[in-house]
Amino acid sequence: MSSTSSSVLRAEHIWLDGKLVKWDEGSVHVMTHALHYGLGVFEGIRAYKTHDGRLAVFRLREHIRRLLDSAHIIMLHIPYTEDQLVEATLELLRQQKHLFANGAYLRPVAFMGDGAMGLGAVNPTRVAVTAWDWGAYLGDKGIREGIRAKVSSFTRMHVNVNMVRGKITGQYVNSILAKREAVLAGYDEAILLDISGFVAEASGENIFMVNKKGVIKTPPLSSPILDGITRDTVLKLLRDSGRVVDEVTFTRDALYICNEIFFTGTAAEITPVREVDNRQVGEGKPGPIGRFVQESYFKVVRGQDDRYADWLTYV
Structure with a gap:
C-alpha cells in the first residue's frame, strides 16, 4: 500500500487512456497543453460501503454524463463513450477492492495533451480515472x-x-x-x-x-x-x-x-x-x-x- 501522504490511501493503479497502469507511471509531459492553459474537465465521484458490506458508486452515470457535457462545452473531444467511461471507473475499483472496501473518492479527468502549443492548438485528449481514500472535504x-x-x-x-x-x-x-x-x-x-x-x-x-x-x-x-x-x-x-x-x-x-x-x-x-x-x-x-x-x-x-x-x- 502507498499513500499520497502519511494518512491518505491511494490506488495502486490508475486508468489512463484505456488501460490500467501503476500509479507512479501515470504521468504526463511538462508540455501538456492543459498544464499551460487549463483546458480540461473533471469529476468528483464517491463510492461508499453499503449497509450490506458491498461497494457502490453514487450516481456514477450522472457524473460521467456531466463530464462529457463539460467537454462538449469547451469543444474537447473525448475518445470514449459514456458506457466505456462507466466501465473504466468500475474496472479500476474492481481491481483494487482490497484497498477500497470502505469506500473511495474517484477522479475522472480529461484534458488536452502535449503536441502543439498556443491558444489555437488542438491536440489529442488524454483521459484518466484515479481513486484515493478522501474523507469529508471540510472535516x-x-x-x-x-x-x-x-x-x-x-x-x-x-x-x-x-x-x-x-x-x-x-x-x-x-x-x-x-x-x-x-x-x-x-x-x-x-x-x-x-x-x-x-x-x-x-x-x-x-x-x-x-x-x-x-x-x-x-x-x-x-x-x-x-x-x-x-x-x-x-x-x-x-x-x-x-x-x-x-x-x-x-x-x-x-x-x-x-x-x-x-x-x-x-x-x-x-x-x-x-x-x-x-x-x-x-x-x-x-x-x-x-x-x-x-x-x-x-x-x-x-x-x-x-x-x-x-x-x-x-x-
Missing part, C-alpha cells in the same frame, strides 16, 4: 458541528466570462483564490457572490439556507453556479419528504439572519455552516433541516433507502 468535525465561512472578495465568474455549467479545470483558479483568502483569514470555506451581489455558491460546493419562516432556499440554475449532482440529490430528498424548496436568488445578509445554512457537494457531502462573517447562524450548530438532509443522504448512499436504489452502481 468530520465540520459535518458534525458545522464550519465557519467567509463571503469572499472574489466574485463568481459571470456566465459570459466562462462556461459556468462546465466542471472545467482552469476555472477553479477562481475558487482556489477564494478558498485561500478564507483559510488565511481563519475560516474554513469561502462563499462567492455573483456580479450582482447575490449569493452564488461556495468555492467547491452548492449552498442551501433556511430562513426564519422555515423556507428552504438555494440559488437557481440561472445563477452562475455548477449544476451540482449532490445539489440535485438534496432537492429530490427534500421535495420527496414533502418540503418545499425555492430556487431563488438571495443576498448575503439573508445568510446572516437565517436559521440554517448547509453546503452540498460530492467531496463535502452535507456540511452545515454555523457562522458567516463572524455572525452566528441560527443557534450556532446544525439545525433540523440540515440534520434531516445529512441522515437521508447517508442512508441513500449506503443503500438503506430502496426508493433511490437506481442511484447506486455496485462494483
Whole structure:
C-alpha cells in the first residue's frame, strides 16, 4: 500500500487512456497543453460501503454524463463513450477492492495533451480515472458541528466570462483564490457572490439556507453556479419528504439572519455552516433541516433507502 501522504490511501493503479497502469507511471509531459492553459474537465465521484458490506458508486452515470457535457462545452473531444467511461471507473475499483472496501473518492479527468502549443492548438485528449481514500472535504468535525465561512472578495465568474455549467479545470483558479483568502483569514470555506451581489455558491460546493419562516432556499440554475449532482440529490430528498424548496436568488445578509445554512457537494457531502462573517447562524450548530438532509443522504448512499436504489452502481 502507498499513500499520497502519511494518512491518505491511494490506488495502486490508475486508468489512463484505456488501460490500467501503476500509479507512479501515470504521468504526463511538462508540455501538456492543459498544464499551460487549463483546458480540461473533471469529476468528483464517491463510492461508499453499503449497509450490506458491498461497494457502490453514487450516481456514477450522472457524473460521467456531466463530464462529457463539460467537454462538449469547451469543444474537447473525448475518445470514449459514456458506457466505456462507466466501465473504466468500475474496472479500476474492481481491481483494487482490497484497498477500497470502505469506500473511495474517484477522479475522472480529461484534458488536452502535449503536441502543439498556443491558444489555437488542438491536440489529442488524454483521459484518466484515479481513486484515493478522501474523507469529508471540510472535516468530520465540520459535518458534525458545522464550519465557519467567509463571503469572499472574489466574485463568481459571470456566465459570459466562462462556461459556468462546465466542471472545467482552469476555472477553479477562481475558487482556489477564494478558498485561500478564507483559510488565511481563519475560516474554513469561502462563499462567492455573483456580479450582482447575490449569493452564488461556495468555492467547491452548492449552498442551501433556511430562513426564519422555515423556507428552504438555494440559488437557481440561472445563477452562475455548477449544476451540482449532490445539489440535485438534496432537492429530490427534500421535495420527496414533502418540503418545499425555492430556487431563488438571495443576498448575503439573508445568510446572516437565517436559521440554517448547509453546503452540498460530492467531496463535502452535507456540511452545515454555523457562522458567516463572524455572525452566528441560527443557534450556532446544525439545525433540523440540515440534520434531516445529512441522515437521508447517508442512508441513500449506503443503500438503506430502496426508493433511490437506481442511484447506486455496485462494483
